[in-house]
Amino acid sequence: MRRTAILICLLLLPAVATRLFTAIYPFFNTVWLSFHDWNPAFPPQQFVGLKNFQALTRDIAVTSSISFTVLFVTVSTLLEIVLGMAIALMLNRAFFGRGAVRAVNLIPWAIPMVVAAIGFRWMYDTQYGVINDLLHRTIGVKVPWLVDFWGARAAVIATNVWKSTPFVGLVLLAALQGVPQDLYEAGRVDGTNRVSAFFYITLPLIMPQIVTIGLFMVVWQLAAFDLVFAMTGGGPGFATQLLAYRIYQVAFTALNFGYASAISMVLFIVVGIASIIGLLLFRKVEVSL
Amino acid sequence: MRLARAVDSALLAIAVFIFLFIVLFPFYWIVLSSFTPKYELFTIPPRYWFSTFTLENYQALANSIPLVRYFVNSLLFAAGSSLVSVAAAFLASYALARIQFHGANLIFIAFVISIALPQIGGLVPLFELFKSTNLINTYHGLVILMSSLVLPFTIWILVPFLRQIPYEIEEAAIMDGARLPQLFWFITLPIMRPALVTMFIINFIIAWNELIYPLVFATSGSNKTLSVGLVELAVQPTAGGGRPWDLLSAMSVVMIVPILVLVLLFQRLIVSGLTRGAIK
Numbered sequence: 001m002r003r004t005a006i007l008i009c010l011l012l013l014p015a016v017a018t019r020l021f022t023a024i025y026p027f028f029n030t031v032w033l034s035f036h037d038w039n040p041a042f043p044p045q046q047f048v049g050l051k052n053f054q055a056l057t058r059d060i061a062v063t064s065s066i067s068f069t070v071l072f073v074t075v076s077t078l079l080e081i082v083l084g085m086a087i088a089l090m091l092n093r094a095f096f097g098r099g100a101v102r103a104v105n106l107i108p109w110a111i112p113m114v115v116a117a118i119g120f121r122w123m124y125d126t127q128y129g130v131i132n133d134l135l136h137r138t139i140g141v142k143v144p145w146l147v148d149f150w151g152a153r154a155a156v157i158a159t160n161v162w163k164s165t166p167f168v169g170l171v172l173l174a175a176l177q178g179v180p181q182d183l184y185e186a187g188r189v190d191g192t193n194r195v196s197a198f199f200y201i202t203l204p205l206i207m208p209q210i211v212t213i214g215l216f217m218v219v220w221q222l223a224a225f226d227l228v229f230a231m232t233g234g235g236p237g238f239a240t241q242l243l244a245y246r247i248y249q250v251a252f253t254a255l256n257f258g259y260a261s262a263i264s265m266v267l268f269i270v271v272g273i274a275s276i277i278g279l280l281l282f283r284k285v286e287v288s289l
Numbered sequence: 290m291r292l293a294r295a296v297d298s299a300l301l302a303i304a305v306f307i308f309l310f311i312v313l314f315p316f317y318w319i320v321l322s323s324f325t326p327k328y329e330l331f332t333i334p335p336r337y338w339f340s341t342f343t344l345e346n347y348q349a350l351a352n353s354i355p356l357v358r359y360f361v362n363s364l365l366f367a368a369g370s371s372l373v374s375v376a377a378a379f380l381a382s383y384a385l386a387r388i389q390f391h392g393a394n395l396i397f398i399a400f401v402i403s404i405a406l407p408q409i410g411g412l413v414p415l416f417e418l419f420k421s422t423n424l425i426n427t428y429h430g431l432v433i434l435m436s437s438l439v440l441p442f443t444i445w446i447l448v449p450f451l452r453q454i455p456y457e458i459e460e461a462a463i464m465d466g467a468r469l470p471q472l473f474w475f476i477t478l479p480i481m482r483p484a485l486v487t488m489f490i491i492n493f494i495i496a497w498n499e500l501i502y503p504l505v506f507a508t509s510g511s512n513k514t515l516s517v518g519l520v521e522l523a524v525q526p527t528a529g530g531g532r533p534w535d536l537l538s539a540m541s542v543v544m545i546v547p548i549l550v551l552v553l554l555f556q557r558l559i560v561s562g563l564t565r566g567a568i569k
Contacts, residue, residue, distance in 0.1 A: 004388065007469070011384035012396065014377035015440055022437040023403055026411025026418070033413065040417075090304050101305060103556045104312055110552045110559075112498035114516050115541045118523050119319045122534050130318055133334045166312065167563070174564035223407035226500045230520050244409040252505065257413045264410040271405055 027268075033261035040255055052262035062263055065241040069270070072157055072242060073221045079161045081214055084168030089198075091169065092176045102173075109167040117230035120159040121146065149239045152232055156240045160227055168213055175209035176202065207285045215278030222271050243267050316545070322538035323347070330534050346539040353536060354518055355510060360543065362507075363497055363514040365428065370435035371492035375485055377436065378443035383477065385444070386451035387459070397448055400441045408438065408501055419506060426509050434502045439492045446565055450484040487562035490555050494548060515544050 034052055038045040056062045091102055108116070123131045124145040132142045145151045179202060187197050225244040228234055234241035234249070241249075243263065251260035322330060326343050329336060350356055384390075385397050415434070416425075424430030462476050478485070503514040519540050522533060552559065 004390070008384050008388055008390055011380045011388075015381035015400070015444065016396075018377065018433060018437040019400070019403060019440060021418075022415060022434055023406050023411060026414035027406055029414035030410055086304075087308065090301070090308065093301055095298075095301060095305065101309065102560075103553065104309060106552050106556060106559060107316070107549065108312060109563075110494050110548050111545050112500075112516055112519075112548075114498075114500055114519050114523075115319075115544050116315070118519065118537050119315050119541060121523075122322065122532075122537070123315065123318060128331050128333065128335060130335050130337075136334075162311070162315070170560060171564055174560075219405050223409055225409055229500070230523055233524065244407065247409050248412070248501075251413050260413055264407075264413075267407050267410055271407060275405055 030261045034265045036258045038258040064238045065246040069243040077217045080165045080168045083165045087169030088172035105166045113226040114230040116163045121231045124155045171213045175206040211282045218274045323542045327535040346535040350536045350539045359515045359518045367493045367496040369432040370496040371489045374436035374439045382447035386448045400444045404441045443488045487558040
């Protein structure tokens with residue numbers, strides 16, 4: 001009995017120790033720091049209570065980054081689910097070269113986000129960019145993508161959707177492959193067409209997986225950083241400042257550790273709310289089956 | 290009926306074509322730019338085909354940054370992190386999947402929930418911790434950080450995998466007097482090989498693409514990765530306020546090629562690993 005206990009501890013030690021050291025402790029320390037004033041150049045830390053939180057409600061850079069983050073995550077996730085579903089349905093059909101197309105579908109997930117961000121930044125260039133050239137040739141307009149407030153926001157979200165949708169499609173494809181074929185057979189006997197089969201058979205059956213991947217994408221994209229860091233630098237102005245980017249700026253450019261921790265708390269709370277909503281949705285979906 | 294089928298196939302073909310165009314065009318554009326002379330990149334309208342094929346962008350890149358050094362750093366960082374994460378996850382998964390003890394499920398759930406902790410939220414305390422323990426700018430410090438980041442996901446995949454393998458073989462070996470190291474080496478590791486290789490490849494790709502940790506914790510040239518080198522090039526304004534697209538496109542190609550090789554070689558494994566977590 002004793003020996004088993006020691007063995008369990010030894011086996012778990014490397015994994016638990018690294019997580020405690022690099023994730024759990026920093027999380028609690030950030031909570032602690034958010035109630036303090038601390039610039040590493042001018043120690044010591046000073047307890048200031050809720051001062052950081054009061055400051056961030058009045059800080060236009062933070063409030064706009066919160067609203068853009070919510071917008072970015074909501075729009076991205078909805079588009080990824082809808083377009084990912086389309087990709088999954090397409091790749092679930094039998095056609096010549098399907099294996100190769102499925103391999104292509106993996107590529108956007110696999111490449112670095114920084115490469116996608118920089119590549120699209122080049123393509124979105126107002127003067128020399130290929131996207132404006134294609135638009136100019138087809139509908140005769142040029143959009144000042146990355147210098148315009150909403151243009152930059154649209155470009156950032158589009159790039160994110162381009163990068164992440166194929167992964168969602170991959171997961172939903174696996175979900176589709178798990179739907180028993182005889183259900184469709186039974187449906188055909190009852191005279192359902194393809195559209196109603198999708199809405200009455202496929203969709204209810206894979207709803208748990210849709211909610212799961214949706215929740216995963218929401219939580220994951222709330223902490224998105226690489227994209228705006230490499231593509232827009234948060235600009236123009238504060239247009240594309242995501243929360244994670246704002247935290248990085250306040251912490252490592254302004255060296256305002258306490259304030260950065262308070263903004264991190266906002267991020268934690270948003271992630272927490274999103275997770276709870278996701279779990280409630282999931283239970284509802286599970287029960288309805 | 291026949292007409293309906295023909296329309297259906299045509300629509301499917303069009304959908305596949307649009308999909309391939311949207312996914313592949315940016316790659317075509319980056320590769321094209323990387324082989325186009327600098328002075329021809331800035332033309333209106335842009336050129337859609339190789340007008341002059343050149344390797345000078347790659348030469349200029351190698352001359353302006355320590356490219357080989359960054360490449361080797363990325364490789365060592367990704368390989369080290371994926372090796373350490375898979376090893377630690379294997380040991381933990383064995384305890385969680387094979388030994389019946391009170392709280393095993395709780396520990397497993399704690400690992401899974403910790404996936405949701407945003408990386409950026411712990412950066413300040415981590416930075417201070419690494420400063421006081423002299424881990425900043427060390428290879429092992431970076432590997433600890435990165436392997437920790439992918440550990441929960443790896444455990445999430447490995448535990449169910451191990452649970453679905455019958456315990457009889459291992460039981461028989463223990464009856465025959467095998468000790469734990471022998472058991473792992475001769476029985477458990479071979480049984481789990483597909484899952485371990487899969488997670489090694491996935492974690493390698495994730496670490497190769499990682500920006501935040503190297504950006505904050507690899508501040509000296511000797512440890513910088515390709516991802517850090519790339520964003521440094523991107524945020525440095527050049528003369529005339531433009532961006533060095535010649536160098537950026539070449540460096541993007543250098544970063545993408547190893548990933549493409551992995552995807553083409555291990556497509557099936559990667560897909561199985563990525564979907565196993567989501568499909569339960």
